[in-house]
Amino acid sequence: MSGAESVGxxxxxxxxxxxxxxxxxxxxxxxxxxxxxxxxxxLVADRLAGDRDVVVLDAGPRFDPADRLAxxxxxxxxxxxxxxxxxxxxxxxxHENAGxxxxxxxxxxxxxxxxxTLHWQGMVMRLHEDDFNSGTERGVGPDWPIxxxxxxxxxxxAEKELGVAGASDNPYAPPREEPHPMPAFEPSYSDSxxxxxxxxxxxxxxxxxxxxxxxxxDDRSPCVGYGTCQPVCxxxxxxxxxxxxxxxxxxGATVVDRAPVERLEHDGDDRVTAAVYATPDxxxxxxxxxxFVVAAGGVETPRLLLLSASDRYPDGLANGxxxxxxxxxxxxxxxxxxxxxxxxxxNHVGFYTSACDQFYDEADAEQAPFKLEFFNYAGxxxxxxxxxxxxxxxxxxxxxxxxxxxxxxxxxxVEQAPRADSRITLADDRTDDRGNPVPQMEWTVGDRALDxxxxxNEIQVEILEELxxxxxxxxxPDATGPAYHHMGTTRMSDDPDSGxxxxxxxxxxxDNCWIASSSVFPTSGAMNPTLTIAALALxxxxxxxxxxxxxx
Amino acid sequence: MELTRRDAAAALAAIGATxxxxxxxxxxxxxxxxxxxxxADAAWxxxxxxxxxxxxxxxxxxxxxxxxxxxxxxxAFVDRFLDGRLDGSAHAEGVRAAVAEVxxxxxxxxxxxxxxxxxxxxxxxxxxxxxxxxxxxxxxxAAERVRFFVVNELLLALYSSPTGGELVGIENPQGYAGGxxxxxxxxx
Numbered sequence: 001m002s003g004a005e006s007v008g009x010x011x012x013x014x015x016x017x018x019x020x021x022x023x024x025x026x027x028x029x030x031x032x033x034x035x036x037x038x039x040x041x042x043l044v045a046d047r048l049a050g051d052r053d054v055v056v057l058d059a060g061p062r063f064d065p066a067d068r069l070a071x072x073x074x075x076x077x078x079x080x081x082x083x084x085x086x087x088x089x090x091x092x093x094x095h096e097n098a099g100x101x102x103x104x105x106x107x108x109x110x111x112x113x114x115x116x117t118l119h120w121q122g123m124v125m126r127l128h129e130d131d132f133n134s135g136t137e138r139g140v141g142p143d144w145p146i147x148x149x150x151x152x153x154x155x156x157x158a159e160k161e162l163g164v165a166g167a168s169d170n171p172y173a174p175p176r177e178e179p180h181p182m183p184a185f186e187p188s189y190s191d192s193x194x195x196x197x198x199x200x201x202x203x204x205x206x207x208x209x210x211x212x213x214x215x216x217x218d219d220r221s222p223c224v225g226y227g228t229c230q231p232v233c234x235x236x237x238x239x240x241x242x243x244x245x246x247x248x249x250x251x252g253a254t255v256v257d258r259a260p261v262e263r264l265e266h267d268g269d270d271r272v273t274a275a276v277y278a279t280p281d282x283x284x285x286x287x288x289x290x291x292f293v294v295a296a297g298g299v300e301t302p303r304l305l306l307l308s309a310s311d312r313y314p315d316g317l318a319n320g321x322x323x324x325x326x327x328x329x330x331x332x333x334x335x336x337x338x339x340x341x342x343x344x345x346x347n348h349v350g351f352y353t354s355a356c357d358q359f360y361d362e363a364d365a366e367q368a369p370f371k372l373e374f375f376n377y378a379g380x381x382x383x384x385x386x387x388x389x390x391x392x393x394x395x396x397x398x399x400x401x402x403x404x405x406x407x408x409x410x411x412x413x414v415e416q417a418p419r420a421d422s423r424i425t426l427a428d429d430r431t432d433d434r435g436n437p438v439p440q441m442e443w444t445v446g447d448r449a450l451d452x453x454x455x456x457n458e459i460q461v462e463i464l465e466e467l468x469x470x471x472x473x474x475x476x477p478d479a480t481g482p483a484y485h486h487m488g489t490t491r492m493s494d495d496p497d498s499g500x501x502x503x504x505x506x507x508x509x510x511d512n513c514w515i516a517s518s519s520v521f522p523t524s525g526a527m528n529p530t531l532t533i534a535a536l537a538l539x540x541x542x543x544x545x546x547x548x549x550x551x552x
Numbered sequence: 553m554e555l556t557r558r559d560a561a562a563a564l565a566a567i568g569a570t571x572x573x574x575x576x577x578x579x580x581x582x583x584x585x586x587x588x589x590x591x592a593d594a595a596w597x598x599x600x601x602x603x604x605x606x607x608x609x610x611x612x613x614x615x616x617x618x619x620x621x622x623x624x625x626x627x628a629f630v631d632r633f634l635d636g637r638l639d640g641s642a643h644a645e646g647v648r649a650a651v652a653e654v655x656x657x658x659x660x661x662x663x664x665x666x667x668x669x670x671x672x673x674x675x676x677x678x679x680x681x682x683x684x685x686x687x688x689x690x691x692x693x694a695a696e697r698v699r700f701f702v703v704n705e706l707l708l709a710l711y712s713s714p715t716g717g718e719l720v721g722i723e724n725p726q727g728y729a730g731g732x733x734x735x736x737x738x739x740x
Contacts, residue, residue, distance in 0.1 A: 189735065401720055
């Protein structure tokens with residue numbers, strides 16, 4: 001660890017300085033250059049590192065594991081916003097919004113080694129079989145060029161790599177051969193309250209897979225209940241991609257932090273030749289390699305391709321289709337909550353233990369797939385509540401007792417259909433700290449998703465009312481927001497005119513360039529994307545390895 | 553409810569301070585009279601940066617008005633918490649500077665150190681400083697810094713500890729590594 005990144009008291013932008021002694025010069029004779037040290041890049045690097053010379057370039061810093069508790073303090077104290085927890089913000093992470101919907105990009109990502117798995121909640125479901133054939137089965141969006149069966153073995157591997165606690169009690173989940181690596185977390189007390197209401201209504205509850213240790217796994221602690229999973233797990237029980245970054249380094253991979261890749265260069269044979277990156281000392285370097293894997297997420301991946309425009313690719317690298325940046329999707333939140341006349345035992349942990357996929361596969365052209373979540377963190381956290389307000393002593397304690405104890409809530413995620421006018425482009429007149437155009441978000445959501453949010457709300461309110469809750473809020477179409485799942489901006493397709501990468505996630509235009517990211521999702525489904533990102537990354541690594549062996 | 557050594561350790565763990573080690577070393581000062589007993593630290597005269605003992609006395613005095621009546625063991629809790637928090641970091645310097653602000657106001661407005669004020673006077677002092685209505689900000693106004701480094705510092709310590717959580721009805725509050733069992737259990 002460089003140790004240069006610090007968690008001081010002030011609000012932080014892009015953290016770290018340029019003074020430390022770290023070799024950020026290119027690795028000679030590299031086989032594979034991976035851009036991005038989030039989950040996809042880390043898994044690709046780890047999978048290839050034993051047999052190949054791998055170098056990983058990441059725009060952000062390495063975060064010192066010793067700082068995680070201090071980051072937890074930031075997560076709790078009201079002064080700090082979410083971007084402050086992991087040092088997001090400032091000129092490095094500037095961006096523009098130009099769409100119908102505002103997108104809080106710097107709340108939605110972590111830039112640095114580990115990527116956004118550092119602040120994710122850790123929910124890991126497989127996409128359903130129909131999600132891969134949405135056009136055929138639901139009449140919305142394209143089919144993926146691969147099926148669930150193509151990804152099924154990689155899903156199993158991804159579950160082992162991340163360490164997933166789950167159970168085979170979900171009758172709506174796609175088929176699987178083997179149990180999860182760890183037993184599921186036991187249901188919460190409030191799950192038992194929901195269960196009675198759901199039984200009355202004929203609604204099924206089941207466990208939910210967590211990339212979070214329910215028992216010691218992979219030399220990491222089981223969950224100890226810090227309750228701040230999102231945005232930081234101090235115990236290491238929640239998987240993050242530093243696990244595979246470190247494993248890749250142990251196998252010989254080189255990881256260079258604070259090395260934003262500014263462009264990819266190519267030759268006349270449509271092969272990427274180098275990643276041009278900057279370092280904190282103001283230098284620029286060229287990392288050459290035989291193969292390149294872009295794993296920079298759903299926003300920075302299209303941005304990098306667009307920044308890499310050349311005479312041959314005037315609209316951006318790998319953009320012969322013209323679709324780079326288009327079809328930006330996120331999952332839409334639907335929720336409802338209120339209070340009961342009894343204790344509900346919330347905020348002991350920061351994750352949920354039960355879900356409902358019962359309505360997921362009712363999806364068609366009018367109704368999007370959606371899933372329901374039974375929260376364990378409804379209402380205020382007393383410790384956070386104590387740090388706001390103008391009272392202390394006995395009046396504060398009385399307020400905390402009045403405010404905590406009987407909240408209950410449900411959430412849910414809804415699929416957003418892909419549309420070309422929901423997209424990432426380059427801003428015309430705003431640049432980052434290196435002088436490169438920043439990403440411009442144009443997030444546009446269609447009526448199918450909004451109507452589906454209303455449908456999800458109806459079920460949620462019905463359950464809460466069956467419970468006897470006083471429903472106090474509903475997050476419907478007018479109050480929805482993104483789940484911070486960036487998808488779709490370099491979509492996968494068999495037809496080079498219809499997408500950016502092929503079924504192997506290799507770019508149609510450049511033979512030695514792959515994309516490992518949710519940016520390749522043609523449609524999004526409504527399941528949290530990271531397990532699918534991981535499965536695709538493992539598959540990408542196998543394809544890179546095979547093609548390097550073949551010399552193609 | 554009595555705050556214990558375990559509560560101080562838990563509060564320090566919630567914020568990543570180094571108190572786990574420090575708590576293993578019993579300070580010689582633990583046995584002497586504490587603030588509120590009429591023994592303000594004679595080593596610091598209110599000028600310049602307060603030393604650790606002055607910080608401890610002022611923070612303990614503040615905690616006595618910030619914490620609810622039914623909490624006991626405040627002196628030892630705050631003392632042990634500060635063992636881990638006054639660690640030479642920028643944050644510790646912020647605590648010292650904020651305590652200096654509070655002491656300066658106490659001596660100017662009440663002609664006495666914080667520790668020698670009555671509970672009502674300490675409460676008034678913090679409110680007159682604006683720490684009740686200010687939002688915490690470590691680099692903000694004096695009121696905002698006192699809110700961050702004194703008021704919220706102490707409230708965070710209390711309510712992220714198991715005893716502080718239990719006061720409210722949650723034995724595993726956010727920030728406390730209370731295990732993955734309590735969320736499964738019903739009301740007690």
